Amino acid sequence: MERKEDEDANAPGASERSSRATRGPCRERLGAFLRRNLVVILTVSGVLLGVVLGMALRSARLSRTHVSYLAFPGEMLLRMLKMLILPLVVCSLVSGAASLDARSLGRLGGIALSYFLATTLVASTIGVALAFAVRPGVGAGALNGPAPALEGMGARKETADSFLDLARNLFPANLVAAAFRTYTTDYKMVAVGNLSNGTVTYQKVPKGVETDGMNILGLVLFAIVFGVALRKLGTEGEELIRFFSSFNEATMVLVSWVMWYVPVGITFLVASKIVEMEDVLLLVTSLGKYIFASILGHVIHGGIILPLIYFGFTRKNPFSFLSGLIAPFTTAFATCSSSATLPSMMKCVEENNGVDKRISRFILPIGATVNMDGAAIFQCVAAVFIAQLNDVQLNAGQIFTILVTATASSVGAAGIPAGGIITIAIILEAIGLPTNDLSLMLAVDWIVDRTTTVVNVEGDALGAGILHHLSQKDLGKRQGVLVGELTEVWAEPTADALAEKEETLSLVTREKLDVVTAAGGSDEKEDEFF
Incomplete structure (x- = not known):
């Protein structure tokens, strides 16, 4: 039996078949790598x-x-x-x-x-x-x-105004405009002082403007x-x-x-x-x-x-x-x-x-x-x-x-x-x-x-x-907590009730519910983060 195996191994073409068999998986792996990347x-x-x-x-x-x-x-x-x-x-x-x-x-x-x-x-x-x-x-x-x-610098912007603009942009006055406009502070020079005697000074006053750019x-x-x-x-x-x-x-x-x-x-x-x-x-x-x-x-x-x-x-x-x-x-x-x-x-x-x-x-x-x-x-x-x-x-x-x-x-x-x-x-x-x-x-x-x-x-x-x-x-630490909460909310749920609930629940809630259904309402597993 051993002699027969040795003869098969030494037979003409055996090494070629072996190399083809080796090349096959390599080509498949290479092809999978190229498709994936x-x-x-x-x-x-x-x-x-x-x-x-x-x-x-x-x-x-x-x-x-x-x-x-x-x-x-x-x-x-x-x-x-x-x-x-x-x-x-x-x-x-x-x-x-x-x-x-x-x-x-x-x-x-x-x-x-x-x-x-x-x-x-x-x-x-x-x-x-x-x-x-x-x-x-x-x-x-x-x-x-x-x-x-x-280009685009304009007047020198005060540091305080820069941070105030940051806070203002957190709460856009117009949500639609926020999709393509953002708030920024510009300045205008306002004449102040005694205008009658010719003593005029100018003061830089901040004013809000809308500039191009998504907020x-x-x-x-x-x-x-x-x-x-x-x-x-x-x-x-x-x-x-x-x-x-x-x-x-x-x-x-x-x-x-x-x-x-x-x-x-x-x-x-x-x-x-x-x-x-x-x-x-x-x-x-x-x-x-x-x-x-x-x-x-x-x-x-x-x-x-x-x-x-x-x-x-x-x-x-x-x-x-x-x-x-x-x-x-x-x-x-x-x-x-x-x-x-x-x-x-x-x-x-x-x-x-x-x-x-x-x-x-x-x-x-x-x-x-x-x-x-x-x-x-x-x-x-x-x-x-x-x-x-x-x-x-x-x-x-x-x-x-x-x-x-x-x-x-x-x-x-x-x-x-x-x-x-x-x-x-x-x-x-x-x-x-x-x-x-x-x-x-x-x-x-x-x-x-x-x-x-x-x-x-x-x-x-x-x-x-x-x-x-x-x-x-954190999921490992709090395993089963949400399942317990769900069991309290849907005590003894029937299959029809679960199906009806599944129609109206969000993605996350459905994930929780699927686990409860799979576990018969008692398994200590859940598929949520916290």
């Missing part, structure tokens, strides 16, 4: 192709008109992503807030805000420390000359409160909760379709930016230390600090978690917009990393609005850079002011390209530095803003992963 591969390839295309077209010296034509496919991508932001933020937050009870919502929101503020404060500290270590403004006095005015803060707060209110209505609010949940699911389907266009749009976005670059060597030579300090801060915070925080809470490999987010990171790098990256981030966090939808769709929109770790780093580096540029020695009080102001003002930073540049003005005003040097930041913002956005969205994603882990951990 096709969008990621195409997106990364789009960035590389955009670099090659942009470098090839630089020698053609295209006019501004031709560059705008080149950027058109990328512009269409940004318009698609921005189109999805409003329904995604509002519907996901309404359904997410309605799916959690008040105690769970309060605990979840408290942990999220604590995480956001703590990581942003750490990021600000890293930015200040690196700026003093690298000293990017020392020896760059040649840059401190007449500079073009910073994300106001929409986020309204959506959360509205979702809680719908939950309080009980069965009367279930129809509307189901409407927002369905709307949200339909929006995610649209996101999955747009994701297939992302590689094309990114290719032309990157190519057009490279063609627009003027003398990159001159910029890197003059502002190289500023760029180095900012990007090094992003690498330290995004590559070391945030993964360590994730590991400390979850005891899981953070880089395995981040490996499922290559597509949104690539989108963030190409678009420089946290808000535009939100749709793809939400999809990948749920599908690739298994984060519960009720966590991701509640936390990620808030994080895209208030969590700006990358922005805090480069804002602190920029503030110290401008101080060194003007030979201003910062004292301990001013350094503390930079840390606190950068942490607080990053909450109001717009999740759009170059959104953090305007926010730096708040920090400079707080420590008494001139804002005219901000035009230097704009010259290299297109470089720094890419790593800034990647770190911003990485912090949001890891925060969602931490909250998912903590909610699962």
Whole structure:
């Protein structure tokens, strides 16, 4: 028998059949990997192709008109992503807030805000420390000359008015207008004094104006409160909760379709930016230390600090978690917009990393609005850079002011390209530095803003992963509590009664009810977070 097996093994063609059998599973695994990661591969390839295309077209010296034509496919991508932001933020937050009870919502929101503020404060500290270590403004006095005015700055805005605007935008006077307009303070000069004897002085008086741009803060707060209110209505609010949940699911389907266009749009976005670059060597030579300090801060915070925080809470490999987010990171790098990256981030966090939808769709929109770790780093580096540029020695009080102001003002930073540049003005005003040097930041913002956005969205994603882990951990501690509550509410439910209840209950309530039905109303298991 053994001799027969040896003969079969030594028979002609046996080794070939064995190699084919080995190649079969390998091909299947390779095919499955390519199908699973096709969008990621195409997106990364789009960035590389955009670099090659942009470098090839630089020698053609295209006019501004031709560059705008080149950027058109990328512009269409940004318009698609921005189109999805409003329904995604509002519907996901309404359904997410309605799916959690008040105690769970309060605990979840408290942990999220604590995480956001703590990581942003750490990021600000890293930015200040690196700026003093690298000293990017020392020896760059040649840059401190007449500079073009910073477009869109207007009158110098008082620090107090900046924070008052933040509070005002939390409560928009017109909810419809908040979808495309935001409140900001402008100033007008009013004549005061004794006009009869010619003694006239002028006083700067603040006045409110509406500017273009979605008021994300106001929409986020309204959506959360509205979702809680719908939950309080009980069965009367279930129809509307189901409407927002369905709307949200339909929006995610649209996101999955747009994701297939992302590689094309990114290719032309990157190519057009490279063609627009003027003398990159001159910029890197003059502002190289500023760029180095900012990007090094992003690498330290995004590559070391945030993964360590994730590991400390979850005891899981953070880089395995981040490996499922290559597509949104690539989108963030190409678009420089946290808000535009939100749709793809939400999809990948749920599908690739298994984060519960009720966590991701509640936390990620808030994080895209208030969590700006990358922005805090480069804002602190920029503030110290401008101080060194003007030979201003910062004292301990001013350094503390930079840390606190950068942490607080990053909450109001717009999740759009170059959104953090305007926010730096708040920090400079707080420590008494001139804002005219901000035009230097704009010259290299297109470089720094890419790593800034990647770190911003990485912090949001890891925060969602931490909250998912903590909610699962809390589930183990309070196992069976909600089942007991449900048993009290629906004592001895009949099959018909359960079927009738299931028709009118929300997604979360139905999940609880399914567990009770499966367990016969007595098993100590449930499928809710808290």
